[in-house]
Amino acid sequence: MCQLLGMNANTATDLVFSFTGFARRAEEHKDGFGIAFFEGAGVRLFVDAQSASTSPVAQMVRSYPIRSSHIVAHIRKATQGAVLLENTHPFVRELWGRYWVFAHNGNLVDFHPRLHAAFRPVGSTDSERAFCWLMQELAKAHASVPSVAELTTTLAELAPIAARHGTFNFMLSNGQALWAHCSTHLHYVERQHPFGRAKLQDEDMSIDFATVTTPDDRVAIVVTEPLTQDEPWTAMKPGELKVFVDGKAVR
Amino acid sequence: MCQLLGMNANTATDLVFSFTGFARRAEEHKDGFGIAFFEGAGVRLFVDAQSASTSPVAQMVRSYPIRSSHIVAHIRKATQGAVLLENTHPFVRELWGRYWVFAHNGNLVDFHPRLHAAFRPVGSTDSERAFCWLMQELAKAHASVPSVAELTTTLAELAPIAARHGTFNFMLSNGQALWAHCSTHLHYVERQHPFGRAKLQDEDMSIDFATVTTPDDRVAIVVTEPLTQDEPWTAMKPGELKVFVDGKAVR
Numbered sequence: 033m034c035q036l037l038g039m040n041a042n043t044a045t046d047l048v049f050s051f052t053g054f055a056r057r058a059e060e061h062k063d064g065f066g067i068a069f070f071e072g073a074g075v076r077l078f079v080d081a082q083s084a085s086t087s088p089v090a091q092m093v094r095s096y097p098i099r100s101s102h103i104v105a106h107i108r109k110a111t112q113g114a115v116l117l118e119n120t121h122p123f124v125r126e127l128w129g130r131y132w133v134f135a136h137n138g139n140l141v142d143f144h145p146r147l148h149a150a151f152r153p154v155g156s157t158d159s160e161r162a163f164c165w166l167m168q169e170l171a172k173a174h175a176s177v178p179s180v181a182e183l184t185t186t187l188a189e190l191a192p193i194a195a196r197h198g199t200f201n202f203m204l205s206n207g208q209a210l211w212a213h214c215s216t217h218l219h220y221v222e223r224q225h226p227f228g229r230a231k232l233q234d235e236d237m238s239i240d241f242a243t244v245t246t247p248d249d250r251v252a253i254v255v256t257e258p259l260t261q262d263e264p265w266t267a268m269k270p271g272e273l274k275v276f277v278d279g280k281a282v283r
Numbered sequence: 284m285c286q287l288l289g290m291n292a293n294t295a296t297d298l299v300f301s302f303t304g305f306a307r308r309a310e311e312h313k314d315g316f317g318i319a320f321f322e323g324a325g326v327r328l329f330v331d332a333q334s335a336s337t338s339p340v341a342q343m344v345r346s347y348p349i350r351s352s353h354i355v356a357h358i359r360k361a362t363q364g365a366v367l368l369e370n371t372h373p374f375v376r377e378l379w380g381r382y383w384v385f386a387h388n389g390n391l392v393d394f395h396p397r398l399h400a401a402f403r404p405v406g407s408t409d410s411e412r413a414f415c416w417l418m419q420e421l422a423k424a425h426a427s428v429p430s431v432a433e434l435t436t437t438l439a440e441l442a443p444i445a446a447r448h449g450t451f452n453f454m455l456s457n458g459q460a461l462w463a464h465c466s467t468h469l470h471y472v473e474r475q476h477p478f479g480r481a482k483l484q485d486e487d488m489s490i491d492f493a494t495v496t497t498p499d500d501r502v503a504i505v506v507t508e509p510l511t512q513d514e515p516w517t518a519m520k521p522g523e524l525k526v527f528v529d530g531k532a533v534r
Contacts, residue, residue: 073405074368076330081322088347096339117325126376129403150401150422152380154324171401 034111034121034137035061035256036218038203039103040210040276042250044071046097049239051105053232053259055094058084058107064120065090067105068133069098070207075131079120083107102205106135111158118155122203123163125151127170128177130206134163137256138199138215159202162194166204180209184275184283187211191273203254210276212254214268220254221263222280230260250279285362285372285388286312286507287469289454290354291461291527293501295322297348300490302356304483304510306345309335309358315371316341318356319384320349321458326382330371334358353456357386362409369406373454374414376402378421379428381457385414388507389450389466410453413445417455431460435526435534438462442524454505461527463505465519471505472514473531481511501530 037054039047051067058065065084068077076098084090084107106121113119121135136159143158149171151164166187173186187204191213194200201218204211212218225248227241245251254276258265268274275283288305290298302318309316316335319328327349335341335358357372364370372386387410394409400422402415417438424437438455442464445451452469455462463469476499478492505527509516519525526534 071332071368074330074332074371076368077328079325079327081325088343092339092343117322117327120325124375126403126405129405131405152377154377154380154382 034106034108036135036137036201036203036254037105038205038210038212038254040252040279041101042248042278044099044101045249045251046099047103048094048097049232049237050253050259052094052237053234054105054107054255055084055090056234061107061109063110063115064108065106066120066122066135067093067103068122068124069100070102070205071100073130073207075124075133077122077124079117081115081117081120102207102210104133104135104203104205104210111139113155113157116155119157119160121159123160125163125167127167130177132167132204132206134166134202134204136162137201140194140197140200143194143197162200162202165194166190180275180277183209184211184273187213188273192271195271201256208277210252210254211273212268212276213273215270217256218254218268219256219258219265220252220268220274220281221265223251223253224249224279230263233259233261252276252279252281285357285359287386287388287452287454287505288356289456289461289463289505291503291530292352293499293529295350295352296500296502297350298354299345299348300483300488301504301510303345303488304485305356305358305506306335306341307485312358312360314361314366315359316357317371317373317386318344318354319373319375320351321353321456322351324381324458326375326384326458328373328375330368332366332368332371353458353461355384355386355454355456355461362390364406364408367406370408370411372410374411376414376418378418381428383418383455383457385417385453385455387413388452391445391448391451394445394448413451413453416445417441431526431528434460435462435524438464439524443522446522452507459528461503461505462524463519463527464524466521468507469505469519470507470509470516471503471519471525471532472509472516474502474504475500475530481514484510484512503527503530503532
C-alpha cells in the first residue's frame with residue numbers, strides 16, 4: 033500500500049516540515065514518490081521512481097521551501113504496475129483549461145471502465161485508470177468548469193462506483209480545492225490561530241507554527257496516518273468524501 | 284525571445300554538459316525555465332518561473348545526471364503571457380495514452396484557432412495555444428497513435444498554418460521521436476563514433492565524449508544557437524521540419 037499527503041491552505045505555505053516526516057515513511061514505501069504543487073493555475077510535479085528517502089529530487093523538495101496553497105504527495109509501495117516513472121503518482125491531466133492532480137492509496141480489483149474519451153492511462157496502474165475515468169465522467173457531467181460545490185456533488189456520486197472494486201483512498205485537486213475520499217485510512221487536521229507546537233511522529237523534529245504564521249493563516253493537512261503527536265487529528269470514515277477550501281473542511 | 288534545447292539519443296544519456304552551457308544563457312533569458320525528460324513512457328518535468336541561472340531546481344538538474352533518450356528544455360524571455368508558472372514551457376498533454384511535450388521559441392500574432400476538443404490552454408501564451416491546437420489536429424487526423432512517419436507527415440502539414448502568424452520554432456516529443464520545426468533559428472549536431480572533444484561556447488568547460496560513450500551510442504542535439512565551438516552544427520532552414528529517432532535525423 034502507499035501513503036498520501038495533501039495540503040490545502042488559504043495562503044501559500046511550504047510543506048517542508050510535513051514532507052520531512054512523510055518522506056521518512058518512504059523507507060518502507062520505497063517504490064517511488066511524487067509531489068505536486070499548484071502555483072496559481074500552474075503545477076510543479078516532482079516524481080522519481082526512487083524512494084523519497086534517497087532520491088535527490090526528494091532531497092531538493094525537503095530543502096527548497098516551495099510555497100503553495102494546494103499540494104498533493106504520494107509515496108508508493110507497488111501493488112499493481114511495475115516500478116516505473118509512468119506509474120508514479122500524482123498523475124496530472126488538463127480539463128476545462130485547468131490542471132487536475134490525483135493520487136491514490138489502495139487497490140482496485142477488476143476495475144476496467146470503458147475509456148472512450150480524451151483521457152487514457154499512460155502507465156499500467158489501477159490508480160491512473162481510475163483517475164482517467166473520473167476525469168472522463170466529470171467532463172461528461174459538466175460542460176465547463178463548475179463550482180466546487182457542484183464538483184463535490186458529482187465526485188460523491190462517482191467515488192462509490194470505483195470503491196466497489198476495492199480500496200479507494202484518493203486525493204484530487206484542481207488548485208481551487210482539495211478533495212479527499214476515504215475507504216480505509218485518511219486523517220486530517222486544521223491548523224489555525226492560535227497556532228501551537230507540533231512534533232513529528234517519524235523524526236525528532238518540532239515546529240512552533242506560531243513563529244511561521246500570521247493570525248489569518250489557515251492550513252488543512254490530510255494524510256494516511258497522523259504526522260504529528262500533539263495535534264487533534266480527525267479520522268475520516270469509510271465512504272466519506274471531504275473537500276477543503278481555504279484551509280478548512282467545507283463538507 | 285526564448286531559447287530551445289532538445290536531445291534525442293539511441294540510449295539513455297544525461298544532458299548535464301549541454302544544459303550547463305544552455306542555462307548560462309538564462310542570465311539574459313530570465314523569465315523561467317523548464318526541462319522535460321522522458322523515462323520510458325513517463326515524463327519528469329521540472330519547471331520554475333525563476334531564471335535557470337539562479338533556480339534551485341535548475342541547480343539540481345545541473346548536478347543530478349538524469350538519463351533519458353528524449354529531452355526538451357526551454358529558457359524563457361516573455362513575449363506573450365506574464366511570468367507565471369502556468370506560462371512556463373515545456374507544456375505536457377496526454378494523447379492516445381502517451382505524453383507529449385512541447386516548447387516554442389517565437390511569437391505568433393493573432394493566432395486564435397478554434398479549440399473545441401479536449402485540449403485547452405491553462406496559461407495565456409500563444410505557445411500553449413499552438414500546442415493545444417497541434418494536439419487537437421493530430422487527434423482529428425489519426426484514430427490512435429500512428430507511426431513516426433505518419434505523424435511527421437501530419438505535422439509538416441500543420442506547422443505552416445501556425446507559422447503564417449509569426450515565428451514558430453518548436454520542439455515536440457512523445458518519447459519515440461523528437462520533432463523540430465524551424466522558422467528562424469535552430470541548429471543541430473549528430474554525435475556518433477568516433478567521438479571527439481567539445482568545448483562550450485558559454486562557459487569554460489570541455490568534455491571528451493569518447494570517455495563517456497560506447498561506440499554504439501548516437502546522440503542528436505538541437506538548439507537555438509550552437510552550444511559548442513568545435514562541432515559541425517547544421518543550421519536548419521526556415522520552414523524545415525526535422526524528426527530525430529535513435530540519435531539521428533531521419534527527415
